Amino acid sequence: MLLSSLCYLEREGELLLLHRVKKAADPNQGKWIGVGGKFEEGESPEECAVREVREETGLTMLEPELRGIVTFVNDRYPTEYMFLFTCSRFSGELAADCPEGVLRWVKKEEALSLPMWEGDRVFFRLLREGRPFFSLKLVYSGDRLDRAVVDGKEIPAVFR
Numbered sequence: 001m002l003l004s005s006l007c008y009l010e011r012e013g014e015l016l017l018l019h020r021v022k023k024a025a026d027p028n029q030g031k032w033i034g035v036g037g038k039f040e041e042g043e044s045p046e047e048c049a050v051r052e053v054r055e056e057t058g059l060t061m062l063e064p065e066l067r068g069i070v071t072f073v074n075d076r077y078p079t080e081y082m083f084l085f086t087c088s089r090f091s092g093e094l095a096a097d098c099p100e101g102v103l104r105w106v107k108k109e110e111a112l113s114l115p116m117w118e119g120d121r122v123f124f125r126l127l128r129e130g131r132p133f134f135s136l137k138l139v140y141s142g143d144r145l146d147r148a149v150v151d152g153k154e155i156p157a158v159f160r
Contacts, residue, residue: 002078005049006036007064007085008127009057015111016057016094020101027077032106032114036082045083053087057103058095061087068133070123074140084123118145122155 009016018035020028037052039045050061064085072080094103106114108128112121119138122145126134139147148155 002080003039004036004080004082005039005045005052005085006034006082007049007053007061007087008034009053009059009061009090010086010088011105014105014107016103017106017111017114018056018098018101018103022099022101030115032111032116033120049083049085053090056095056098056100059090059092061085062089062091063087066133067127068123069135070119071135071137072119072140073137074142076142086127117143119148122148122150126150
């Protein structure tokens with residue numbers, strides 16, 4: 001079982017996204033995701049998110065907002081519990097280089113047109129709708145999303 005954080009930094013109608021193109025054998029290879037990573041021993045979700053954002057972007061989140069918990073179940077990987085944050089107040093300068101991939105500010109309305117995990121599109125929609133804190137379970141077979149359950153209720157495939 002893995003514990004991780006993921007954060008979407010927001011500014012003036014844009015999101016900071018990470019195009020995962022730098023690591024070999026990366027399960028996220030070629031996809032656009034938020035910034036985050038695995039917990040270190042003793043970290044809280046907020047501490048993990050702040051540290052990962054700082055390490056990958058050079059930015060320091062001032063008011064991260066915990067928006068949900070996402071449970072990933074996949075037949076290829078261990079179950080992962082991801083703490084999902086958004087943040088619109090941060091300081092510092094965006095790093096010129098990120099060891100995980102290429103960072104880019106993307107207009108919110110264009111983000112869903114980028115290659116990403118199908119389940120990421122589900123929590124993007126929940127965030128965009130301003131849904132209060134949620135629990136989302138995403139069940140995958142490899143790269144294919146089989147089930148999405150939000151707050152205990154199945155989301156039919158036609159609504160994903």
